[in-house]
Amino acid sequence: MKNKEISVMGNKSFFNREISFFGEKISDKTKFIFFSDLHLLLSSGIDIISTLEIINDNFKNKKEKDLILQIKKNILNGSTFSDALSKSAMFSEYEWYSVKIGEETGKLNIIFKNLSDYYEKRIEQKRKIISTFAYPVLVLITAVGTVFFMLAFIVPMFEDVFKRFNNTELPYITSKIISISKILRGNILLITILITILVLFFIIFRKDKKFIRFQTKVLLHIPIIGEMIKMMHLHRFCLSFELLLGSKTPLLKSIHIVKKMIDFYPIRDALDIIEKDILKGISLYDSMTKFDIFDKRMLSLVKVGEEINKLEDIFSKLKEIYISEIDHKSSTIGSVIEPILIIFIGAFVAIILISMYLPIFKLSSTMGGTF
Structure with a gap:
């Protein structure tokens, strides 16, 4: 059976x-x-x-x-x-259509294995993304919390000390830090309300198409991170095509199914046009060249794949290339972004502390000069 x-x-x-x-x-x-x-x-x-x-x-x-x-x-x-x-x-249509092909070709168990491998790769990919960004995000949250705590509680303590010396002129940087602290403390309710509104806005509109497009556009312009997001979706794109073409799904049907699976609008929009182009007799390669989301390497290999009728093998190769590059980008983010964040935190904390101690050093030297 x-x-x-x-x-x-x-x-x-x-x-x-x-x-x-x-x-x-x-x-x-x-x-x-x-x-x-x-x-x-x-x-x-x-x-x-x-x-x-x-x-x-x-x-x-x-x-x-x-x-x-x-x-x-x-x-x-x-x-x-x-x-x-x-x-x-x-x-999804991808799953039940793949199973249908397996039933018709007598290779149902192979399809189950392919679907199992597909979701295993997706899980591995998500784990890599989470492990890559988890620590930098944690460091960033800690940094914001530390700076907020210092401006809201530490700086006011120094400000009270400085008020006892009315004739002491504060350094420029100290005055600015105290001013920022006052603005923060004076508008803490407003800031809390704004943050709450932003969070609610994100929750309410996170599935809105226009918001998703805007969010994706912003993320894609972030150095390293944008490139990694692009490769992650291209890997998923190639993985989906490999499995569908491997189960002898016609190219046009594969495009139709993958289009429903991909929630990344640059690829989904491209597939809308590509599907129409293929119905007009335009080759997959010629249609894909219209879109920047597909890099030159992919286009070159797809062209070769069409010429030798080996698109399944080409997408399999591209899948491996992209997962390798995702691994490389992950290590790059870990080795570049994390030190930058740590330096940034240290510099910010150092500026606040130095600006608070400068008047004390100045006062000490003045008092020492009077004796």
Whole structure:
């Protein structure tokens, strides 16, 4: 059964039901476990229903267990496995279409392995991004907190000391730091309100298309980080194409599916045009050259891939190139940004402390000169 279309005939009225989970999506980790277990258990000769029951027993989350139960019931009611996936909002067209191809070609278990590998790579990629930015972000938050604490609490203590010496003229930098401290303390409520508004604005509009475009445009212009974000999405783009073309999905259908999977608007917008161009008879390479998001190396390799009819292999090679560059950029960020942040924090704290102690040194030298 594992290499044939999985179908159990019966009443199909159950098809109308869907698990929406209030619009939630299951995680990449859950999908990795799901497809990995499917591959392992079906390879062992276990039938699909028993496989789903075992997977259901292994999941602890009620929503995940309900999802597996839904798929099982759909199959028992006559659905193919791909149809069962398509009835749930939890799975993308990419997943259920790949499974459908596997059913039609008798390579379903290979598709499960490919999907498992796909989500494993996505998880690894996310971990790399998190590990790369976690420490710099933590350092930056600590820096802002330290500076805020010094301006709000330490500087006022020195200011009280300076007020006792009315005739002492404060150095320029000291006066400026005290002025900044006063502005901060005098507007702390306003600053808190503004920060709250910004956070709420982000939460409310984080899924708004215009806001996402603006945010993406800003991020792409940040040195190193912008390039890394671009490569991360190009890697995902190549990975998706490799798997779809590897399962013998036609190029036009692959573009249509990948377009729905990619949430990175520069690539998604490009695929909209590329899809239309291919329908007009324009080659993939010629259409891709219209967009800056695709670098020259990718374009050159895609051109070769089209000429020798090896696009799947080309996207596989590009996938490896981009993941290698992401690793390199990650180490670069760690070795460049972190020291810069530490130097920045140290310099800022040093400026505040020196500016506060300058009047004391000046007063000490003045008093020493009077004796």
